[in-house]
Amino acid sequence: MSSLCGMNAQTVSDSIMRVEAEAFRRGLPEGLQSSQKDAILRAIEGDCEALERVRHGRNSKPPLREGVVTRDLSPTMRLYGPEGVGGALPLLIYFHGGGWTIGSINSCARFCQEVAASGKARVLAVDYRLAPESPYPAGLEDCREAVGFAFGNAAEIGADSDRVFVGGDSSGGNLALATALSGDECCRRLAGVVCFYPVTKAYPDGSASWGDYGSGYGLDADLMEAFNSAYIGHLKGDVAGDVNVGDLSDEALEHLPRTLLVAAGRDILCNQGREFATRVGAQRLTRVEFPQAVHLFITVGGQPEAFRRAVELTVGFIEGE
Structure with a gap:
């Protein structure tokens, strides 16, 4: 304990994040991301x-956290809310990460539950179509439609239509930003965006972080x-x-x-x-x-301090802090 004296929170x-991230990195199965990359490239070719x-x-669907209730509104939308809390609450519409090719409403369930458990918001998790079978713009269209659904059914799902947010991690963060910027009438009504380590440029950006952390930090550059390629390769550069x-005009x-x-970082x-x-x-x-954190702290366990802080920041942002 004495080593913590004089250190601020x-x-x-x-x-703590540094220690947890290093343990997380050591626990990453060798060759996992390479095998995922190969699976995606084969899928692009049709297999x-x-x-x-x-x-x-x-x-895998995690166990339901105490104090949270869920309702599957459709095969592609799951609503999370705080148990015993009625009335209209802010709504976070959440798009999972996974490079537009993997992931589901189950992979982001832990995060959605924790935000709902705060008692300050409901969360609507969205399963969107995945690439390469359904490349751009299919997934984005599904996200935009989910926003329209939320506004159109706000009273039924207990959402305050003046406080509807979109959010996501990694590729899901990209979808959240793109949805908010889409210009759709309903999307222009959004109160805000919450995104975690979002993709803002779907190409090798040549930056220092791309070079320094391109292998072994939760998201390899090759993957x-x-x-x-799975999401936008069919566009042949006309993206x-x-x-x-990140390349949009001011x-x-x-x-x-x-x-x-x-x-x-x-x-x-x-x-x-x-x-x-x-x-x-x-x-x-x-x-x-x-x-000190690395990629994946929202959807993959192993970095609990980063996850805890992310939930805390999300709830505070939704409350307007």
């Missing part, structure tokens, strides 16, 4: 058998490039702005609502997220970096 939190096995392995949101970015961006996507935040500006975008 943030320093202690960063130290989805290996990719389906990867998806199945990421689709990210396979994700990009729309609602994929590479005028387009002016339409982004209030945003919270939480970054992992040791992540290939760190620099592109920092650049995006700088372009949007601090008046509309709050960027919080966990300097």
